[in-house]
Amino acid sequence: MTAAADIIRAKARTPVRMGLVLGSGLGAMADELEGATRFEFGDLPGFPVSGVSGHAGALTLGRLEGIEVAMLSGRKHYYEGGDAAAMRPVLECFKALGAELAFLTNAAGSTRKEIPPGALMAIRDHINFSGRDPLIGVEGDDRFVSMVNAYDDTLRLRLKWWAEEAELELFEGVYAWFSGPSFETPAEIAAIRKLGADAVGMSTAPECIIARHIGLPVVAVSVITNYAAGMTGAALSHDETKSEAAKAEDRFRALIRAFVGSYANG
Ligand code: HPA
Numbered sequence: 078m079t080a081a082a083d084i085i086r087a088k089a090r091t092p093v094r095m096g097l098v099l100g101s102g103l104g105a106m107a108d109e110l111e112g113a114t115r116f117e118f119g120d121l122p123g124f125p126v127s128g129v130s131g132h133a134g135a136l137t138l139g140r141l142e143g144i145e146v147a148m149l150s151g152r153k154h155y156y157e158g159g160d161a162a163a164m165r166p167v168l169e170c171f172k173a174l175g176a177e178l179a180f181l182t183n184a185a186g187s188t189r190k191e192i193p194p195g196a197l198m199a200i201r202d203h204i205n206f207s208g209r210d211p212l213i214g215v216e217g218d219d220r221f222v223s224m225v226n227a228y229d230d231t232l233r234l235r236l237k238w239w240a241e242e243a244e245l246e247l248f249e250g251v252y253a254w255f256s257g258p259s260f261e262t263p264a265e266i267a268a269i270r271k272l273g274a275d276a277v278g279m280s281t282a283p284e285c286i287i288a289r290h291i292g293l294p295v296v297a298v299s300v301i302t303n304y305a306a307g308m309t310g311a312a313l314s315h316d317e318t319k320s321e322a323a324k325a326e327d328r329f330r331a332l333i334r335a336f337v338g339s340y341a342n343g
Contacts, residue, residue: 081121081166082173085147089114089138092175093145094340096168096293097333098284100183101315102322103300104150106330110139118151123166125153136167138174142338147174154280155209156258161283162211168287178232179288180336181297182329184322185252185278186261186305186313188270194304195325197332198248199236200228200297203282204274207256211283212290222289232296236336243335245328250275252299254282263307277305298332300325 085091090112099106107113118124118134127134134151141148147170153163171179185198192198212220233249240247253269255261257279261269269277276299288295302321306313322329 079123079166079170079173081123081170084121085116085136085138085170085174090145091138093138093147094176095178095180095337096147096149096171096174096176097180098149098152098167098182100152100280100300100322102184102319103182103326103329105326106333107135107137107148107150109330110137110141110146110148113137113139121170125163125166127151127153127157142334142341144337144341146337147171147176152280152284155207155256155283156279161209161213162287164284165211165287168284168293169291172291172293176293178229178294178296179284180333181281181284181295183278183281183299184302184318185276185299186303187276187301188266188305189250189275190308192248192250192275192301194301194321196248196301197245197325197328198250198276198299198301199233200252200281200299201233201249202228202251203285204251204253204269204272205282206253206269209256209283211287215290219290222286224286224289227285227289227295228297229294232294235339236296239335239339240332243331245332245335247332252281252297253277255279260313261306266305266307276301300329
């Protein structure tokens with residue numbers, strides 16, 4: 078149990094079936110929830126207030142495609158204060174509210190010509206290129222979390238079926254976590270591509286590690302907002318991340334709905 082979950086349970090319909098984290102420029106999907114109850118981060122003990130534009134800082138509970146979900150608009154990033162575990166209270170709250178899985182989403186840069194801006198990519202695995210770990214300082218043998226199948230194969234397979242049924246193109250690949258907030262250099266992108274990354278970003282990997290630590294299965298999707306540094310010669314910007322995420326938003330929402338709706342029907 079968490080204090081935040083107690084506050085939420087007193088006001089909103091629970092349990093929820095899943096907790097979703099909406100990435101940069103994607104948070105508005107929470108407005109689609111029916112019978113919604115919205116909580117500002119400041120009202121939920123432990124929730125990390127984020128100062129990043131494009132991140133609203135609210136948790137909304139409500140019905141989507143017939144099931145109760147919790148949607149987080151406005152995650153906290155490692156680069157905001159150097160705390161890789163900043164999202165732990167959120168994930169623990171999802172679990173305390175009854176979530177059966179965490180659906181993590183982000184905006185990311187593509188390292189592959191064949192995965193263009195606007196593409197949706199299911200994350201198969203990650204490379205923690207930041208060298209940080211949200212479990213540093215955690216005690217007990219369960220800190221040695223296995224990261225095999227961290228992005229649950231079965232859930233991802235279902236996501237792919239349901240995307241296909243909804244006629245949504247869905248790539249699959251490896252996400253590399255860079256700490257940010259500076260974007261990567263072209264040399265870093267050339268290196269990480271050789272190491273096997275298909276997309277790069279500044280979030281999600283620590284959340285996945287925390288989710289695995291507390292036993293929440295993870296399914297994750299990147300919305301590709303740009304080609305990574307050095308691939309086109311263009312400078313990168315957070316404005317571009319937000320505007321390109323907005324352009325992909327309809328398909329992103331359709332993918333989430335396809336997953337949630339089919340999950341609800343078993
Ligand atoms: N790099 C890191 N994070 C990102 C990018 C990128 O190219 N695009 C969106 N988020």
